[in-house]
Structures are given as C-alpha cells and as structure tokens.
Amino acid sequence: MPFKMTAFVYWSGVYNAGLALFLLFPPLYLAVGLNIPAPLWGWLLAGFLGFTSAVLILASHDLRRRAALVYWEALLRYVAALLLVPAGLFGDLGLIAVPLGLGDLAIGLVYMIGLPKELALSHRALFLDRFD
Numbered sequence: 001m002p003f004k005m006t007a008f009v010y011w012s013g014v015y016n017a018g019l020a021l022f023l024l025f026p027p028l029y030l031a032v033g034l035n036i037p038a039p040l041w042g043w044l045l046a047g048f049l050g051f052t053s054a055v056l057i058l059a060s061h062d063l064r065r066r067a068a069l070v071y072w073e074a075l076l077r078y079v080a081a082l083l084l085v086p087a088g089l090f091g092d093l094g095l096i097a098v099p100l101g102l103g104d105l106a107i108g109l110v111y112m113i114g115l116p117k118e119l120a121l122s123h124r125a126l127f128l129d130r131f132d
Contacts, residue, residue, distance in 0.1 A: 005111075005118045006063050009070050012107050013056030020049035033094040052076065067115050068129035077108030 022028055023046040026039050036042040052073060059066035084101030087093040116123055125131055 003114075005114045006060050008110060008114065009056050009063060010060035013053045013060065016049045016053035016056060020046040020053060023049065033096045035092055035094045063115075064119060064131075067119055067121065067131075068126055070111055071115055071123075071126040074108040074111035077104040077111070081105035081108070 023036070023042040026036070026042060029036060029042060036045075055069055056073060059069050063070070081101040081104045084093070084097040084104065088095050088097030088101060112123075115121065115126055119126075121131060
C-alpha cells in the first residue's frame with residue numbers, strides 16, 4: 001500500500017485530538033510523568049490541539065486546496081519539538097516530553113517533505129498559499 005499524505009494528515013489530526021483529550025485530565029498526564037505546572041496550562045494546550053486537530057482533519061478532505069495549512073502546521077511541530085525536548089531533558093516537564101517532541105519533529109518533517117512531493121508544489125507555494 002503506497003504512502004498517502006491525505007491519510008497521514010488525517011491520522012495526525014486524530015492523534016492531536018487524542019492528545020487534547022488526554023490533556024484535559026491532570027491525573028492521566030501526571031500518571032505517565034508529564035508535569036504540567038497547573039491544570040490551566042494543560043487545558044490551554046488541549047484547546048490548541050483541538051483546533052489543530054480540526055484543521056488537519058478538514059484539510060485532509062481537500063489536501064490540494066488546504067495544503068498550506070498543513071505546511072504551516074509543520075512549523076508549529078518544529079516549535080513544539082524545540083520546546084518539549086529541552087524541557088523534558090533539562091526542565092521538570094518530565095522525560096515523556098522528549099518522545100512527544102521527537103514525534104512532533106518527525107510529523108513536521110513528513111509534512112514538509114511529503115506535501116511538495118505528492119502535490120508537485122514548491123515550498124514557496126505552500127508557504128505563501130499560492131498555487132497559480
């Protein structure tokens with residue numbers, strides 16, 4: 001079965017939804033060693049993840065027209081990796097943040113490499129949402 005960006009984008013949106021639900025319940029994330037300083041921050045992250053989940057799932061339904069949204073999501077994934085990995089290794093967020101951050105990095109790379117290849121669009125076109 002060939003790799004399809006549409007399916008990958010859809011399932012990464014589902015993954016974000018799962019993370020959002022997980023972050024709504026402090027006892028759950030504390031049980032796996034994720035130390036978010038106050039429930040408010042977990043809930044704020046859950047809202048952000050819920051929104052990005054909806055964007056990714058909706059984008060997967062018409063990836064050619066909505067590819068720029070996914071491309072920009074790659075940039076958000078890189079920022080998440082830059083924050084999560086050091087906070088997990090050197091801060092008190094918990095070591096579980098390291099694989100989460102590395103997962104974000106991997107997903108961002110798949111988006112940024114896969115979208116131009118599958119859609120035959122340049123990085124510039126995706127970044128600027130200009131497909132003419």
